[in-house]
Amino acid sequence: MSMPTIKQVRAFTLRGGGADYHDQGGGHWIDDHIATPMSKYPAYRQSRQSFGINVLGTLVVEVEASDGTVGFAVTTGGELGCWIIEKHLARFVEGALVTDIERIWDQMYQSTLYYGRKGIVLNTISGVDLALWDLLAKVRGEPVHALLGGPVRDELQFYATGARPDLAREMGFIGGKLPLHHGPAEGEEGMRRNLELLATMRERVGDDFWLMYDCWMSLDVDYATRLAARAAEYGLKWIEEALPPDDYWGYAELRRKVPRGMLVTTGEHEATRWGFRMLLEMGCCDIIQPDVGWCGGLTELLKISSLADAHGKMVVPHGSSVYSYHFVVTRHNSPFAEFLMMAPGADEVVPMFHPQLLDEPVPVNGRMKASVLDSPGFGVRLNPDCALHRPFAR
Numbered sequence: 021m022s023m024p025t026i027k028q029v030r031a032f033t034l035r036g037g038g039a040d041y042h043d044q045g046g047g048h049w050i051d052d053h054i055a056t057p058m059s060k061y062p063a064y065r066q067s068r069q070s071f072g073i074n075v076l077g078t079l080v081v082e083v084e085a086s087d088g089t090v091g092f093a094v095t096t097g098g099e100l101g102c103w104i105i106e107k108h109l110a111r112f113v114e115g116a117l118v119t120d121i122e123r124i125w126d127q128m129y130q131s132t133l134y135y136g137r138k139g140i141v142l143n144t145i146s147g148v149d150l151a152l153w154d155l156l157a158k159v160r161g162e163p164v165h166a167l168l169g170g171p172v173r174d175e176l177q178f179y180a181t182g183a184r185p186d187l188a189r190e191m192g193f194i195g196g197k198l199p200l201h202h203g204p205a206e207g208e209e210g211m212r213r214n215l216e217l218l219a220t221m222r223e224r225v226g227d228d229f230w231l232m233y234d235c236w237m238s239l240d241v242d243y244a245t246r247l248a249a250r251a252a253e254y255g256l257k258w259i260e261e262a263l264p265p266d267d268y269w270g271y272a273e274l275r276r277k278v279p280r281g282m283l284v285t286t287g288e289h290e291a292t293r294w295g296f297r298m299l300l301e302m303g304c305c306d307i308i309q310p311d312v313g314w315c316g317g318l319t320e321l322l323k324i325s326s327l328a329d330a331h332g333k334m335v336v337p338h339g340s341s342v343y344s345y346h347f348v349v350t351r352h353n354s355p356f357a358e359f360l361m362m363a364p365g366a367d368e369v370v371p372m373f374h375p376q377l378l379d380e381p382v383p384v385n386g387r388m389k390a391s392v393l394d395s396p397g398f399g400v401r402l403n404p405d406c407a408l409h410r411p412f413a414r
């Protein structure tokens with residue numbers, strides 16, 4: 021079989037939820053007074069959209085092969101991502117064989133080192149990488165997980181992130197991760213409210229259901245240590261992303277200080293094998309949580325995951341929908357997955373990247389059969405009702 025080449029890469033933006041899951045309408049739990057690094061400014065405390073959490077929007081990457089097959093992926097990146105692809109990265113993609121994924125990744129990363137390394141550039145590289153995996157798997161007529169070595173279990177198990185762990189328990193999830201609402205700037209009263217919510221949820225869900233707190237980079241070591249100590253009383257399973265991602269030293273200190281048995285997790289805003297090497301070698305956490313659409317894509321995640329495995333650590337990707345499912349099902353050190361509750365009241369299961377994808381699978385009773393991931397590629401289609409915009413068409 022002669023391998024098709026890549027004829028064209030195209031980059032589009034898209035608004036309204038989906039891969040930029042913070043880009044929701046009003047009244048959504050995900051924008052309801054959640055603690056952030058900006059919470060020290062009262063004007064930006066009530067809403068994360070007020071400081072711009074949703075400014076990027078979704079980036080859609082399409083790659084078209086010489087045989088007419090089209091692969092695509094969505095991530096967070098919007099117009100900036102489009103610019104990087106159309107003005108810079110396209111040269112490494114167009115004309116390459118659809119199997120050239122490893123070389124393309126290296127060229128995208130090395131050529132952007134002078135302005136990249138993390139953040140939007142890595143989101144963008146991830147988007148191209150995921151579109152290439154989708155394309156290759158479609159050309160071969162196989163699901164992406166088959167290209168990664170195949171499933172190691174028959175089904176995935178999920179915990180839910182959202183405002184209602186009590187409802188998540190009824191829906192069959194194994195745990196519920198709450199957003200932390202109050203940061204250090206809200207003092208002892210905020211701390212009391214954080215603990216009160218946890219206590220209420222513990223009372224509603226019983227002793228065996230996992231409860232976690234997602235702190236979205238909002239704390240300092242002192243506050244996080246005090247929160248962890250008091251939350252232990254309510255059986256907090258892990259404290260997530262307590263500190264800004266560059267504070268590797270703080271994470272290492274926090275991990276030494278949390279009560280025995282409580283886990284420290286982080287990594288959704290970390291990227292590449294080198295970033296995760298810092299987290300792993302400095303003993304920053306117990307579980308790493310790369311976002312597949314931000315950490316460098318699947319090509320990089322495989323390296324990050326092997327590194328974590330050698331350190332005896334679990335990899336439980338942040339969000340990432342199908343990009344996580346196809347990965348998690350193939351890895352021994354990824355025993356469960358996250359499901360972000362995207363219903364405004366966190367009271368029903370809707371697809372994580374709704375409304376941008378069609379055929380996006382969802383957990384049923386907190387579980388997903390591996391067999392639902394058996395369609396070619398990542399098994400999803402772009403929803404034609406979502407209006408794409410190509411700002412830097414060539």
Ligand SMILES: C[C@H](O)[C@H](O)CC(=O)C(=O)O
Binds near residue numbers: 050198234288338358
């Ligand atoms: C709930 C968190 O603040 C954030 O929106 C999602 C996240 O960090 C996670 O799912 O993990």
Ligand SMILES: [Mg+2]
Binds near residue numbers: 234235236261288338
């Ligand atoms: Mg998180």
